[in-house]
Amino acid sequence: MSDLDLLLDAARAAGKISMGYFQDNPEIWHKEGDQGPVTEADLAVDKMLHADLLAARDYAWLSEETEDNKDRLDAESVFIVDPIDGTRAFIEGAYHWSHSLAVATGGIVQAAVVYLPAADKLYAAERGKGATLNGETITVSAQNEINGATVLAAKPNLDPWFWKGAKAPPVTRAFRSSLAYRLSLVAEGRFDAMMTLRGTWEWDVAAGGLIVEEAGGDVSDRRARLVRYNNPTPMINGLVAGNAPVHHGLVARLL
Template sequence: MPAADLPLLIDAARRAGRIATSFTGPAAQRWDKAGGAGPVTEADLAVNDMLTDVLRTARPDYGWLSEETEDTAARLDTDTVFIIDPIDGTRSFVEGSKTWAHSIAVAQGGQITAAAVYLPMLDKFYTAALGQGAALNGVPLTVSAPRQMRDCSVLVTKPALQPHHWRSGVPPALKPGHRPSLAYRLALVAEGRFDGMLTLRDSWEWDIAAGALIVTEAGGTITDRAGLALKFNNPHPTLNGIIAATPLVHEGLHTALQPASA
């Protein structure tokens, strides 16, 4: 029920923004997760607690997958699941930067049906519902329309620029660029500010879920690095890298990459 779920996600994301911005990033208490999984702050946990209460109370029959909640197999027994990153780009939050986001999505049968990505410090609110388009602050979004690969811009981090990833060298369109939030990188493609984004590393579902629908509803194409369609709510909630771009650029990137196993 994308139409019914999206208003719930929008309200929850706005509440998340009010909670997160009540903390001062560098002053917020923080910890390092085990296994080098990165930092977490008291703001992440406060937002996660609120989202758990608000969303699960509203949809008690939905499963739950969040970066800041211990995962269990219970979600695999539900057809519909919330996929949440309370603060995507926690390092950015800790540094006092503005490019962190709340990423909230609903997946049904492995497909994202409703999504919200909210950057409260930039006043940017991206939304999408399956079959109903994507928007930024209520204004419809459409991906860019580059005429050929050499004219495009692709948001990519340095590890993906290693020559061994590419059949015939790194395409000239790929220029290093960094946004701490993967959800925001995807939203920038939907907004048309970049023609594509690429990450070749395994990616957590909660970093990708909301942005994936925003890209496709804006007319873009998104797959894993092997060119396969994304499926969410997997037993191990990771995806095999991401290629998100306009249809032309997606085809060019996928063709230029060395073959990858699924």
């Protein structure tokens, strides 16, 4: 079984667990340091993924809901997992939360799955082999300029102090709770780009980033640098992803 097939099976199994809690008043806790909520569904999915994936592969482990073990830094390959990305949407009963699963080798993601069980959307990619949605090939949009581009981003990302000339580009902003889903929507061509300009946890974007790349898009940190994963602090300097013209237009205007 390939790593991608392993992730696909694991994502579907995660969906069965999470849907058992969805819209059923799951127990909720709030993490220390204003790190957001976590539900019993997050923890149940994390426990299953940790057990099943590590039983199948001798890889290291990095997950939002598991205490970090720095032994992963000595590993060639690592699972990078967000059991439920978009937990607030999950709590609210909205559909746009996801399971985000990736395998990175040598710091570069090689296989990735983003699954939205409440929406029946399964995105997948393997490096060099393209990206799919529910088994059908997907590609980024054909928008060829930044003017009028549609960009998935939280509202503060368009604040003037992020941009040259203290002026955000003339884009149309939209929002989804899950960063993994935002990336997948860009890969699908439904939006031209996405960006998050604050420090970004690896588990939020590892899977979606490969899906965008394999759909023909460009992905970088906010300084236009290649993103590498399994860092000592598993956080990157923001993320910008989109088709090539819009991606380049955005990063060129960022301070």
